[in-house]
Structures are given as structure tokens and as C-alpha cells.
Amino acid sequence: MTRLRRSGSGGQARSLRRSGYGGQAPPFLKLWRTSRLGLLGAVALSSVIALAGCARGCTSSRPPIHLNPSMDDQPKAAPQSASTFFRNGATMREPVPGTVPIGGLKEDTIFYTGKDEDGQYAATIPVPVNEAFVARGRDRYGIYCEPCHDARGDGKGILFQRGNVPTASFHDEKILKYADGEIFDVITNGRGLMSAYRWPIPPSDRWAIVAYVRELERERLSRQSAMGSTGAEPDGQPAGTTP
Numbered sequence: 001m002t003r004l005r006r007s008g009s010g011g012q013a014r015s016l017r018r019s020g021y022g023g024q025a026p027p028f029l030k031l032w033r034t035s036r037l038g039l040l041g042a043v044a045l046s047s048v049i050a051l052a053g054c055a056r057g058c059t060s061s062r063p064p065i066h067l068n069p070s071m072d073d074q075p076k077a078a079p080q081s082a083s084t085f086f087r088n089g090a091t092m093r094e095p096v097p098g099t100v101p102i103g104g105l106k107e108d109t110i111f112y113t114g115k116d117e118d119g120q121y122a123a124t125i126p127v128p129v130n131e132a133f134v135a136r137g138r139d140r141y142g143i144y145c146e147p148c149h150d151a152r153g154d155g156k157g158i159l160f161q162r163g164n165v166p167t168a169s170f171h172d173e174k175i176l177k178y179a180d181g182e183i184f185d186v187i188t189n190g191r192g193l194m195s196a197y198r199w200p201i202p203p204s205d206r207w208a209i210v211a212y213v214r215e216l217e218r219e220r221l222s223r224q225s226a227m228g229s230t231g232a233e234p235d236g237q238p239a240g241t242t243p
Contacts, residue, residue: 110122120181121182122179134211136205140212144201145209148160149170153216165193168192170213176217183210
């Protein structure tokens with residue numbers, strides 16, 4: 001009967017002893033094993049790097065995976081959107097009847113609208129006017145009004161210069177006759193090509209702008225009076241001459 005040799009670690013050890021390495025793996029075998037492990041590690045590391053890069057930089061037709069759901073990804077309603085939950089079909093809720101939000105109690109009709117209870121424009125500014133108030137108006141005028149009406153209120157701002165957009169001059173006789181409340185109303189609700197500034201400019205600043213516009217008008221009228229008495233035009237040229 002032929003005796004079969006058992007293969008395995010025992011046979012491998014006997015082969016190594018017979019090869020003259022004293023049971024130890026030869027150097028070329030150790031190098032091969034090390035190279036194989038290094039190659040496998042490099043492949044694994046490359047795969048991880050590739051997957052990590054595609055997780056942030058690669059495009060895909062599928063929606064992104066949000067590993068950590070937070071407040072950025074939650075059920076919520078957008079403003080002015082419809083709702084199947086509330087009876088009126090609107091997501092936004094109306095104020096509770098009989099309640100007034102903070103700062104929403106506007107009992108001073110003239111201050112907030114520029115009109116009295118009869119709907120007539122207020123003749124004068126309803127708050128004390130001093131240097132600080134006019135300075136505030138000059139500052140707000142430079143931000144919101146000067147681009148169209150220019151620094152002197154002649155309506156020759158950047159829109160007129162570049163787009164030839166007709167802009168009212170505060171020194172026109174028609175506007176000189178406006179009541180203070182009417183100028184306030186124009187700033188609030190807009191008129192003609194001018195848009196409303198109800199939201200970016202609070203009521204107190206609107207009145208400050210009115211005060212500064214009146215200051216511009218008074219200064220122009222005083223200069224015209226002084227130049228008229230000396231026979232000169234507002235631009236400094238003698239009356240009746242062509243520059």
C-alpha cells in the first residue's frame with residue numbers, strides 16, 4: 001500500500017529544513033509576502049481616497065446622502081406656501097384677533113402716514129426739528145435719495161446722467177408748494193417712477209429727510225434772492241448773459 005504524505009504546515013516546515021534554511025522562510029519568500037501585503041494596502045488606501053473624493057467632488061444624478069440629518073433637512077413650510085393642515089389652506093398664520101405686535105400700535109396717524117384723521121396732508125413736520133434731526137436727514141438723503149435727485153435736489157442724479165430717467169427737482173414750483181406730509185407720503189408709498197421706501201426707511205428717518213429737503217429748498221431760495229438783488233443768476237453768471 002502506498003503511504004500518502006500529509007500536506008500542511010508540517011510538510012512545509014520539513015521542506016524548509018531540507019532546503020537548508022533551518023525551518024525559516026527564505027529571504028525571497030519574505031520579500032514576496034511583504035510586497036503582497038504592501039500592494040493590498042496601497043489598493044485599499046487608493047480605494048478609500050477615491051471614495052472620499054467622490055463623496056464631495058463627483059457629480060451624480062441621485063440626491064446627496066445626508067449622513068447627519070439636522071435642521072437643514074427637516075419638515076418645514078416656506079413663506080406664502082399652501083398647507084393641507086390648516087382650514088384656510090395657508091401656511092402662514094394670521095395674528096390673534098385683538099392683539100397688537102410690539103411696535104405695531106400706531107396711534108399717531110400724522111407721524112406714521114403724513115395725514116391727519118380727515119386724510120389731509122400734514123402742513124408741517126410733527127416732531128421737533130433741530131440740527132441733529134436735519135443732519136440725520138442729510139445722511140439718509142445721501143443713501144436713498146441722492147442717486148436720483150443728486151446732492152442739490154435738482155433731479156440730475158446718476159439715473160438721469162446715464163439713463164436719461166426723468167427725475168423730479170425739489171426746487172420746482174409744484175414741489176415747493178407740497179405740504180410736508182405730502183413729501184412724506186411720496187417717500188412712503190412712491191409716486192410715478194419712484195418706488196416706495198416704506199420698508200427700508202423708518203418713519204422717523206422719512207421725516208428727517210423731509211426736514212433736509214426743506215433745508216435744501218430754503219438755501220436755494222435764499223441764494224436766488226441774494227443773487228437776484230445783485231443781478232446774477234444762480235450759476236454765478238450775470239443775469240441775461242450766456243456762459
